[in-house]
Amino acid sequence: MSNRLVRWGVYVLVAALFAVACAYLSHWQFDRNQEKAHQIQLVEENFDADPVSLAETIPADGALDPADQWRPVRLQGTYLPEDTVLARNRPHDGTVAFEVLVPFQNEDGRVLLINRGWVPPTEDSQPSPVPAPPSGEVTVIARLQPGEALPRSGRSAPEGQVPTINLPLISEHTGLEMITSAYGQMASEEPAAPALGGFDKPTEDPGPHLSYAIQWILFAVMGFIFIGYIIRTEVTKAKEDAEGRPPAPRGVAGTRTPTPRTRCSTRTSDGARGVIAEICRIADASPRGLRDVAEARVAAASGAGQSRSSTWLSERMLREPTVAAWWPPSKCTKRVPRSAAISRS
Secondary structure, eight states: OOHHHHHHHHHHHHHHHHHHHHHHHHHHHHHHHHHHHHHHHHHHHHHHHHHHHEESSSTTOOOOOOOGGEEEEEEEEEEGGGGOOEEEEEEEEEEEEEEEEEEEEESSSOOOEEEEEEEEOOOOOOBBOOOOOOOEEEEEEEEEEEOOOOOOOOOOOTTTTEEEHHHHHHHHHHHOOOOOSSEEEEEESSSEEEEEEEOOOOOOOOOOOHHHHHHHHHHHHHHHHHHHHHHHHHHHHHHHHHTTTTOOOOOTSBBBBBOOOTTTSSSSHHHHHHHHHHHHHHTTOOOOHHHHHHHHHHHHHHHTOOOOOHHHHHHHHHHSOOOOHSSSSGGSSSSSGGGGGGGOO
């Protein structure tokens, strides 16, 4: 019993550790779902809002309020095309494109980086020719976006390109003092220049994060159910084994005397067990020998008042067309039919 309890304790410990892992993954998916819902809310509130001035969204200290992401701003000023850089490895239309980043000097003197669009790669993975931005005074409507972090891999980019839209890196690369808390994703410009690849409105699909979170919770519950099923199966099997084992007879001093368990032993009445024992002793002799035993037992039972189960077992053998059909010698290697142990009224 102690070994069994230790084993069950290990089962429960494994289920608990699995549940902890599932809880962590579920919590992570809930956080992802919450972040996605927040992004969708910002898009719904700001994407199609009326444009405002740059000073209303980015004050003099240059900080961008996270609630102003995707908010359109109206800029009036000039592009600085000589400081154009390309952001590489940007997914667009199933290809790895290059986004065109051009600094824009607003009328208040501040410089905001504008993402004007993207160009596809050539066959040798180089950027296609980049159309020049409009010269002179330009009015630009752009949606504000926060800058991106540097790649964790530390990868670099060729001259004139950057691995991500990391604003401090671009400011250092161009030598310009620009706003480093946000850049603008162009929506329109006037006058217009040759068109680049545009930007689609972000999807409002929250994704599968919520369903994944619920699935991890269900996995944790199923782990405990599975362990409970294993333990219940072991308990049931142990009970069945205990019920199928006959009690050992007691010795002279009140102690149990171990007796070998025969292959024909079963829970039967004393009389029926005696018949079965005799059958098994001569099971290898011949079917005729078995019939002789049965006839003798029936005759003896009628005069000696043996148990009805013993008499019924012997009579049952005689009623069969052949003894071998009901009790072949191989029966002694198996459990005796349960019906043999039932007393007939």
